[in-house]
Amino acid sequence: METRRRFLKSVGLGSLASMAIPGISNSASPPSQVKFVSTWSHGRVANKVALKAYKDSSDILSAVENGVRVIESEADGRSVGLGGLPDRSGRVTLDASIMRGNGACGAVGALYNIEHPISVARKIMEDSPHVMLVGDGARQYALQNGFPDKELLTDETRRDYENWKAKEKPDLPPVNHENHDTIGLLGIDPQGKMAGACTTSGWAYKIPGRLGDSPIIGSGLFVDDEVGAASATGLGETIIQVSGSHLVVELMRGGKSPKEACREAARRITKKFSKWKSGDVQAAFIAMRNDGEVGAFAIKKGFQYAVQEGEKTDLMDADYLTR
Numbered sequence: 448m449e450t451r452r453r454f455l456k457s458v459g460l461g462s463l464a465s466m467a468i469p470g471i472s473n474s475a476s477p478p479s480q481v482k483f484v485s486t487w488s489h490g491r492v493a494n495k496v497a498l499k500a501y502k503d504s505s506d507i508l509s510a511v512e513n514g515v516r517v518i519e520s521e522a523d524g525r526s527v528g529l530g531g532l533p534d535r536s537g538r539v540t541l542d543a544s545i546m547r548g549n550g551a552c553g554a555v556g557a558l559y560n561i562e563h564p565i566s567v568a569r570k571i572m573e574d575s576p577h578v579m580l581v582g583d584g585a586r587q588y589a590l591q592n593g594f595p596d597k598e599l600l601t602d603e604t605r606r607d608y609e610n611w612k613a614k615e616k617p618d619l620p621p622v623n624h625e626n627h628d629t630i631g632l633l634g635i636d637p638q639g640k641m642a643g644a645c646t647t648s649g650w651a652y653k654i655p656g657r658l659g660d661s662p663i664i665g666s667g668l669f670v671d672d673e674v675g676a677a678s679a680t681g682l683g684e685t686i687i688q689v690s691g692s693h694l695v696v697e698l699m700r701g702g703k704s705p706k707e708a709c710r711e712a713a714r715r716i717t718k719k720f721s722k723w724k725s726g727d728v729q730a731a732f733i734a735m736r737n738d739g740e741v742g743a744f745a746i747k748k749g750f751q752y753a754v755q756e757g758e759k760t761d762l763m764d765a766d767y768l769t770r
């Protein structure tokens with residue numbers, strides 16, 4: 448990308464370097480070592496587990512799957528897996544998606560009493576004729592395939608739920624950095640093979656049956672070895688409306704850097720849906736190009752992402768559009 452930029456500059460077309468130019472492909476060389484990027488501060492743990500899983504399996508999909516599984520099992524994260532906040536009927540329902548850069552993908556929505564939706568999504572991708580299963584069907588599929596039945600409400604989340612229900616006017620809490628921590632994890636190996644995983648319990652106290660962006664391929668996650676990968680976090684209702692992760696990847700295909708692409712996707716949300724601009728609403732993107740460059744951008748302050756390059760992990764504060 449930089450080479451193209453320098454070339455365009457040298458022939459006096461510098462401003463074209465940041466514009467979408469159809470037909471120019473990203474023939475990047477992959478990074479020399481495996482690399483991961485993931486959402487929020489728990490991404491550091493997920494990245495480390497992903498790195499170990501990659502060393503054990505040499506498979507970038509297994510790496511991202513195992514990375515997010517650890518977060519699904521953490522009882523203190525309020526919006527992923529075990530310990531996630533329930534819907535307004537008191538049931539914890541989980542959404543997840545997984546994708547390889549060759550287009551293979553799987554997803555699960557509104558799954559309940561199963562600890563690892565990401566692995567159910569992978570099972571659907573690899574062993575079923577479908578891409579996505581939801582609700583009771585997804586749960587039956589999981590049980591038939593040996594996933595154990597597990598209560599996901601903890602004493603703490605049951606208490607939170609009871610307190611919420613006891614309010615005079617129980618309402619949806621805002622989707623901001625205090626109550627959101629979906630994990631999206633993207634990876635690339637030295638052969639340029641990419642994969643991504645995204646998993647969440649979604650919006651706390653949602654209407655039963657609500658799906659967010661996370662299980663929707665192209666919204667919460669999109670991966671294409673030819674270009675790169677992206678994942679989203681924040682208010683799914685806004686991310687779905689711009690097909691957020693697919694948008695980020697297509698903006699990179701057009702020549703934008705990962706960070707510029709994430710910024711444009713965030714901007715598109717606030718521009719199209721001005722009512723979100725003033726409210727306490729967060730949506731954020733992470734992206735990785737197929738040369739390993741990563742970037743992120745959020746609507747609001749407070750979004751962090753974790754970058755793993757070889758053994759080194761960094762937690763970064765994403766730039767943002769509004770306060």
Ligand code: SD4
Binds near residue numbers: 526627629650661679
């Ligand atoms: C959703 N995008 O269900 C998810 C929630 C999220 O951090 O990202 N939480 O809308």
